[in-house]
Amino acid sequence: MSQLNILEFPDPRLRTVAEPVVSFDEPLEILVNNMRETMYQANGIGLAATQVNVHSRLLVMDVSSEQDDFMVFINPEIIAREGQQVHEEGCLSVPGIYANVKRAEQLTVRAQDVTGETFEKDLTGLAAVCLQHEMDHLQGKLFVDYLSPLKRAMVKKKLEKQRRQEVS
Ligand code: GNR
Ligand code: NI
Numbered sequence: 001m002s003q004l005n006i007l008e009f010p011d012p013r014l015r016t017v018a019e020p021v022v023s024f025d026e027p028l029e030i031l032v033n034n035m036r037e038t039m040y041q042a043n044g045i046g047l048a049a050t051q052v053n054v055h056s057r058l059l060v061m062d063v064s065s066e067q068d069d070f071m072v073f074i075n076p077e078i079i080a081r082e083g084q085q086v087h088e089e090g091c092l093s094v095p096g097i098y099a100n101v102k103r104a105e106q107l108t109v110r111a112q113d114v115t116g117e118t119f120e121k122d123l124t125g126l127a128a129v130c131l132q133h134e135m136d137h138l139q140g141k142l143f144v145d146y147l148s149p150l151k152r153a154m155v156k157k158k159l160e161k162q163r164r165q166e167v168s
Helices: 026-041 125-138 149-167
Strands: 046-048 058-061 071-082 085-089 099-103 106-112 118-124
Touching: 026 046, 026 058, 026 071, 046 125, 058 125, 071 125, 085 125, 099 125, 106 125, 118 125
Parallel strands: none
Antiparallel strands: 046 058, 058 071, 071 106, 085 099, 106 118
């Protein structure tokens, strides 16, 4: 297994709209395994293919505290949503930045597994937040896009400053 490089804001590749997965083959299985490894190594609760510069509609997540509830969603579609919640979000592609985002509280998702079989799953709370965050990535959208232009400009400045301090 290998760890994959995670793209960081404002990398324009994060704005790519992903294409549906059509081949449920060994390269797909390898990609899922590498995304799982990358997510756990980075201590993330989710990872979308877009973030590792693969522009196919798949995401992995594990919102459990024990990191023992791995899930993969291929070609996910939200088929029902209900309620609202506000949760503080972070993103491996926007390191060190946290902000509140309003999203649906409950979802029903239809997706395929790594063999191509279709399943449906109900998600609530943090799992619902995470799935919506990851599905945004597949559309080229980031959580900072929900902030006001002023706040987003502050985020960009803060990241530039962080990066300057990393290299010096
Ligand atoms: O690790 C992550 N934590 C997180 C916390 C609140 C809301 C969303 C997330 S997803 C994020 C990993 C990530 O960037 N996935 O795209
Ligand atoms: Ni993210």
